[in-house]
Amino acid sequence: MSDSSTPSPVEVSAPADEGDVLLVAPVHSGSPTEDAFSDFRVTDAGEILQTTPPWRAALAIFFENKPAVVSVAVLVLITLFSFVGPLVYHTNQIASSLLYQSRPPGGQFPLGATPNGRDELGRLMVGGQSTLEVGFAVAIFATGFGVVYGLVSGYFGGIVDAVLMRILDALLSIPFLFFVVLLASLVVPSLLLLIVVISAVSWLSTARLVRGEALSLRTRDYVKAAEGFGAKRAWIQFRHIAPNLLGVVIVNGTLKVADAILIFASIGYLGLSVPPPATSWGVLLSAGISNLFDGYWWQLWPAGALIVITVLAAAILGDGLRDVVERRLQKR
Amino acid sequence: MTGYFIRRLLQSVIVTILVSIVVFLLLHSLPGGLVRAQLGPRATALAVHNLTVQEGLTKPLPVQYLIWAWHVVQGNLGYSYKMNQSVSSLLREYVPRTLLLVGSAMLLALAVAVPMGLWQGRRRNHVDDHVLTGTMMALYSMPSFFLGVILIVLLNIQVHAFPSSATTYGQVSAGQDVAELVLPVLTLCLGNITYFSRYMRSATIDNLLEDYVRTARAKGVSQRRVIYRHVLRNSIASTVTMVGLTFPYIISGSLVIEALFNYPGVGLLFWNAAQDRDYPILLGVILVVTVATILGNFFADLAYAVIDPRVRYA
Numbered sequence: 001m002s003d004s005s006t007p008s009p010v011e012v013s014a015p016a017d018e019g020d021v022l023l024v025a026p027v028h029s030g031s032p033t034e035d036a037f038s039d040f041r042v043t044d045a046g047e048i049l050q051t052t053p054p055w056r057a058a059l060a061i062f063f064e065n066k067p068a069v070v071s072v073a074v075l076v077l078i079t080l081f082s083f084v085g086p087l088v089y090h091t092n093q094i095a096s097s098l099l100y101q102s103r104p105p106g107g108q109f110p111l112g113a114t115p116n117g118r119d120e121l122g123r124l125m126v127g128g129q130s131t132l133e134v135g136f137a138v139a140i141f142a143t144g145f146g147v148v149y150g151l152v153s154g155y156f157g158g159i160v161d162a163v164l165m166r167i168l169d170a171l172l173s174i175p176f177l178f179f180v181v182l183l184a185s186l187v188v189p190s191l192l193l194l195i196v197v198i199s200a201v202s203w204l205s206t207a208r209l210v211r212g213e214a215l216s217l218r219t220r221d222y223v224k225a226a227e228g229f230g231a232k233r234a235w236i237q238f239r240h241i242a243p244n245l246l247g248v249v250i251v252n253g254t255l256k257v258a259d260a261i262l263i264f265a266s267i268g269y270l271g272l273s274v275p276p277p278a279t280s281w282g283v284l285l286s287a288g289i290s291n292l293f294d295g296y297w298w299q300l301w302p303a304g305a306l307i308v309i310t311v312l313a314a315a316i317l318g319d320g321l322r323d324v325v326e327r328r329l330q331k332r
Numbered sequence: 333m334t335g336y337f338i339r340r341l342l343q344s345v346i347v348t349i350l351v352s353i354v355v356f357l358l359l360h361s362l363p364g365g366l367v368r369a370q371l372g373p374r375a376t377a378l379a380v381h382n383l384t385v386q387e388g389l390t391k392p393l394p395v396q397y398l399i400w401a402w403h404v405v406q407g408n409l410g411y412s413y414k415m416n417q418s419v420s421s422l423l424r425e426y427v428p429r430t431l432l433l434v435g436s437a438m439l440l441a442l443a444v445a446v447p448m449g450l451w452q453g454r455r456r457n458h459v460d461d462h463v464l465t466g467t468m469m470a471l472y473s474m475p476s477f478f479l480g481v482i483l484i485v486l487l488n489i490q491v492h493a494f495p496s497s498a499t500t501y502g503q504v505s506a507g508q509d510v511a512e513l514v515l516p517v518l519t520l521c522l523g524n525i526t527y528f529s530r531y532m533r534s535a536t537i538d539n540l541l542e543d544y545v546r547t548a549r550a551k552g553v554s555q556r557r558v559i560y561r562h563v564l565r566n567s568i569a570s571t572v573t574m575v576g577l578t579f580p581y582i583i584s585g586s587l588v589i590e591a592l593f594n595y596p597g598v599g600l601l602f603w604n605a606a607q608d609r610d611y612p613i614l615l616g617v618i619l620v621v622t623v624a625t626i627l628g629n630f631f632a633d634l635a636y637a638v639i640d641p642r643v644r645y646a
Contacts, residue, residue, distance in 0.1 A: 166343070170350040172577075173625045177584035178618055181606050182358070258473070265475040266588050270603065282475065289481055289592075293489070304478045311473040 061324045068320020071313035078310055082128030091122030094277050102291065105298050112298035115287050116276075120298055124306060127279045131261055131307075134195055134280075135314070138260035141199035143253040146206025147245065153207070154214035155237040165211070168204055176201035177266065184272035191274050198263050202256050206249070213248050217241045247325035254318035258311045265307050281307045336637055344630045351622045352404075356397050359615055370413050404619065410612030414605070419616035422601065427620065430597030434586050437517045438575070441524035446571065448525070449532020450564060456537055464529075472526040476585050480519040480592045487515060516593040523585055524578075531574040535567035542566075569636060576632020580625045 063069060086093075097117035105112040111121040153164040183189075183197050217223060218241065226236050267273050268282020269289070281303045288299035367383045368375070384390060388399060403410070409419035452461045471479065487494050494514045539545065540563060548558050587599035594600070598617050605613035 166346065167350065169343075170347045170354070173347060173580055173622055173629060174351060174354075174618070175580040175583040175587075175621050175625060177587050178602060178621060179358075181587065181603060182614055182618070262473075262475050266477065269475065269477045269588060270591060285475075285478060289477070292481065292484065300481070304474075304481070307475060307478065308470070308473045312470060315469060315473060 058324050061327055062320060065320040065323055067316050068323075071316040071320070074309060074313040075317065078128065078306070078313075079132060082125050082132055085125040085128075086122065089122060089125070091119040093118060093122055093126050096276075102294070102296050102299065104296075111302060112296070114284070114299060115291060120284075120302065123279060123284060124281070124302055126277075127281045127284050127303070128306065130191055130274055130278055130280045131264060131282070131310070133191065134198065134264045135257040135261040135310075137195045138198045138202055139253045139256040141195065142202035142206055142256050142260075143249055145199070146203040147210050147242075147249055149203070149207040150210025150212075151214055151237055151242060151245075154211045154218075154241075155233065161211075165208075168207060171201075172204050172208075177263070180263070180267055181270060181272060184267060184270075189272055189274060191278070194264065194267065194274065198260050198267075201263075202260060206252055206256070209248065209252055210245060213245055214241050217244055247321075251318055251322045251325055254314055254321055258314035258318065261307065261311050261314070337634070340630060340633055344626050347626055348623055351626075352401065352619060353397065355615060355618050355622075356400060357393070359611055360393060360396070409616035409619070412605070412610050412613050414608045414610045415613070419612050422613065423598070423616060423620055426596065426598045426601045429595070430583075430586055430590070430599060433513070433516055433520065433590070433595060433597055434582060436513070437520035437524060437586075438582065440517065440521045441528050442571075442575070444521075445525045445528030446532055446564075446568060449529040449571070450536050450559070450567065452529065452533040453536025453540065453563075453567070454559070456533075461533075465533075468526045468529055471522055475588075476519060476523050477588050477592045479522060480515065480589060483515055483519055483522075512593075512595075516589050516595050519592075520582070520585060520589050524582060527578055527581075528571065528575060531571045532567055535570045536563060539563045539566045573632050573636045576629050576635075579628040579632075583621055583625065 095118075100109070100113045100117035102115050103109050103113035103117070105120075109119050109121070111119075111124070114120055114123055149164065149168075153161045179201070180197055184194070187193065189197075214237070223236055223240055226240055231240075264273070264280060265282035265285065268280045268284075269286045271283075271286065273280050273283045284303040285300065285307065288296065288301075288303060291299055367380050367387065367389065371379055371383060388396060391399075407420060409423070411418050412422060415422060448464065452464055455461045474482075495512050545558060545562060548562055553561075583599075586597065587603065589595065590597045590599035591603050598621065601613065602617045604610075605617070
C-alpha cells in the first residue's frame with residue numbers, strides 16, 4: 001500500500017494502549033512542522049504521536065486519492081443535474097407528442113426528442129431521479145438488512161449460524177435477474193417495489209461479508225479483553241464489533257450503489273421498469289436501442305454515458321474508501 | 333475426501349429443495365394466479381372453477397408442492413399452454429444454445445483473464461497495471477446491453493463484420509451460426525473478463541507474498557518456475573472457485589444478452605414466458621438454471637478440494 005506520489009505520514013509504532021492513535025505527523029529534522037496534522041503530542045518514551053481525531057486522519061487519506069475526490073464531485077453534479085435541473089430547465093414531461101417524434105437536436109430540443117416526442121434532456125433529468133433514488137435506497141436497505149443478518153448469524157453461531165448461512169447459499173444460487181423479470185412481469189412495478197426487489201438480491205453478499213468480518217473481529221485482542229472483563233456476548237457483538245465494521249460496510253454500500261444502478265438499467269432495458277411518465281436511464285437507453293439502426297445518436301449515447309459515468313464514479317469512490325479502511329486497519 | 337464429498341452433496345440437495353420451495357410459493361402467491369393467466373380475464377366463473385379443480389389448485393399448498401416435486405423427480409416439468417409443448421422438450425431445445433453461449437464466453441474470458449491477471453499481479457502499481465485496471469473498471473461500469481450496443485455499432489454498423497441478431501439461428505448453414513455467435517459471445521466475454529481478471533490479480537498478489545514463494549526463491553528456483561509452477565497454479569485454483577460463485581451472475585447476464593441479440597436460449601425463452609405469464613416455463617427454467625448454478629458451485633468446490641487438501645479438513 002505504498003504511495004509514492006504524495007508524502008504519506010511517517011509511521012511510528014504506537015504503544016498498545018494508544019487505541020485511537022492512527023497516524024503520526026511527518027517529522028522534519030527533529031521538529032514537527034505545520035501541516036495537515038498539527039495536533040500531536042510527545043509520549044514519555046519521546047515518540048511524537050499525532051492525536052488528530054480518526055475521522056480527520058481518514059479524510060486526509062481519502063483526499064490523497066484524486067480520482068476518488070473527483071468522483072465525489074461527479075456524483076454531486078449528476079445529483080444536481082437530476083434533481084435541481086428540472087427546476088431550472090422547464091420541459092413538458094407528461095404529454096407525449098407525435099409531432100416531435102425523435103426530433104434531432106436543435107431549436108426547441110437542445111438534445112433532441114425521444115421516440116414519444118418528449119424533450120430528451122429533460123427526460124434524462126427525470127430518469128436520473130429514479131435511477132439515483134434506486135441506487136441509494138437499495139444501498140441503504142441492503143446494507144441495513146445485511147448487517148443485521150450477518151451480526152445475528154455471527155452472534156448466535158452454531159446451528160443458527162449454519163442454518164442462516166445455508167439460507168443465504170440457497171438465495172445466492174438463484175440467478176437474480178430471472179427472479180426480477182418474474183416479479184416485475186407479474187405485478188405492475190412501482191419504484192418502491194423495484195427498490196425492494198433489487199434490495200432483496202443485494203443484501204446477500206453484504207450479510208456474508210459482515211458475518212465473515214464479525215467472525216474475524218472476534219479474535220481481536222480488544223474483544224478478548226472485553227470477554228475477560230465479563231462482557232455479555234450481545235454487548236460485545238453490538239458495542240464492540242458492530243462499530244468496527246463501519247468502514248467495511250460503508251465501502252460495500254458504495255459499491256452497492258453502483259451495482260444497483262446497473263441492475264436497474266438492465267431491468268429498464270428488459271422493459272420492466274417504472275411506468276411512464278416516470279422513466280429511468282435504462283428505459284431511455286432501451287428506447288435508443290430500438291432506434292439503433294436509424295442513427296438517432298441523441299437517444300443512445302447521452303443516456304448510456306450517464307449510466308457509465310455514475311456507476312464508474314460510485315465504483316471509484318468505493319475503491320477510494322476501501323483504501324482508507326485498509327490503511328486504517330494496517331495501523332491497528 | 334469421501335466424507336467431504338457426501339457432506340457437500342447433502343448440502344447441495346438441501347439448497348436445491350429450499351430453492352424449489354421458494355420458487356413454488358412465490359409463483360403460487362402472486363396475484364392473478366395460474367388459472368387466470370391461462371384463461372385470460374374474460375373467462376367465465378365456471379371455466380375458472382373447472383380448471384382450478386382440474387389443476388389440483390384446491391388442494392393445500394404443501395400437497396400441491398409435493399405433487400409438483402414428485403412430477404419433477406420423474407422428469408415432468410409441466411406443459412406450456414402458450415407454446416403447446418412440454419417444458420422439458422422446450423428446455424432440451426433451448427438449454428444447449430445457452431450452454432454454448434455461456435460456455436464459450438466463460439472459456440474465452442478465462443483464457444484472457446488468467447494471463448492478464450497474472451501479469452497485473454506481477455506488475456502491481458506499475459503504469460500498465462493501472463491502465464488495465466482502469467479499462468476493466470470502465471468495462472465493469474457498463475450495463476452489459478450497452479456494451480453489446482457499442483459492439484454492434486462498431487462491428488455491425490461501422491464495419492459490416494458480424495450480424496447483430498440471431499434471427500436465422502439453426503436455419504442457415506453452420507458458418508452463419510458461428511458468425512451470429514460472435515457478438516453475443518464477445519459481449520458476455522468482455523463482461524466476464526472484468527470479474528475474472530480482478531480475482532486473478534488479487535490472487536496473484538496474495539500468493540506472491542506467501543512463504544512458499546520466499547522458500548522457493550531462497551532455494552534458488554528460477555523466477556519463471558516460481559511464477560508458472562507455484563504462483564500460477566495456486567492463483568488459478570482460487571480464481572476457478574470464484575468463477576463457480578459468479579455463475580448466477582453470468583447466467584443472469586446471458587438473459588439480457590439473449591434479449592439484445594435475439595439469441596434463442598433459455599434467457600429469451602424465459603423472458604417471453606414472463607410476458608405471456610407462462611407459469612410452467614417460468615418455474616421450469618428457474619429450477620433448471622438454479623440447479624445448474626448449484627452444480628456449478630458444487631463442482632467448483634470439489635475441484636478446489638482436490639487441488640487444495642486443506643479445504644477437505646476445514
